[in-house]
Amino acid sequence: MVKVLVATSQTQGVRASDYHWCVDGELVWIAPICGKDWEDPDGGCGCARGFAGLNSHRATTTAMVRTLALDRDDYVEAIRSSLDSQGYDTMLSPEIADALLELISDLPDGAVVEHRAEYVQVRERAP
Numbered sequence: 781m782v783k784v785l786v787a788t789s790q791t792q793g794v795r796a797s798d799y800h801w802c803v804d805g806e807l808v809w810i811a812p813i814c815g816k817d818w819e820d821p822d823g824g825c826g827c828a829r830g831f832a833g834l835n836s837h838r839a840t841t842t843a844m845v846r847t848l849a850l851d852r853d854d855y856v857e858a859i860r861s862s863l864d865s866q867g868y869d870t871m872l873s874p875e876i877a878d879a880l881l882e883l884i885s886d887l888p889d890g891a892v893v894e895h896r897a898e899y900v901q902v903r904e905r906a907p
């Protein structure tokens with residue numbers, strides 16, 4: 781079992797800059813942020829507040845912490861295959877997976893989180 785981030789529509793609209801193009805429940809990761817949005821997470825690009833869907837290749841501003849019946853290797857493979865299908869270098873997949881696992885390791889299952897440039901923070905507990 782690992783605790784991972786999945787796309788959720790919960791709490792969408794709390795921020796005026798919210799968007800949700802992912803499929804609910806799909807695994808998400810945090811893609812590299814472009815220079816333009818680094819200082820303004822509510823900026824025009826949207827990447828500094830987004831989580832990227834591993835399957836849909838789209839993005840959302842809200843993600844939920846979920847404990848899933850995967851192990852770390854499954855999670856690394858999910859990230860690797862997504863990066864591969866998008867034409868990205870997959871070499872860092874294990875590091876990306878471990879960084880994400882570490883990032884949310886202290887958060888409770890069901891927590892809804894948002895991404896603000898260098899931070900990921902809890903937005904609201906699920907009911």
Ligand SMILES: [Zn+2]
Binds near residue numbers: 814816827828
């Ligand atoms: Zn950007």
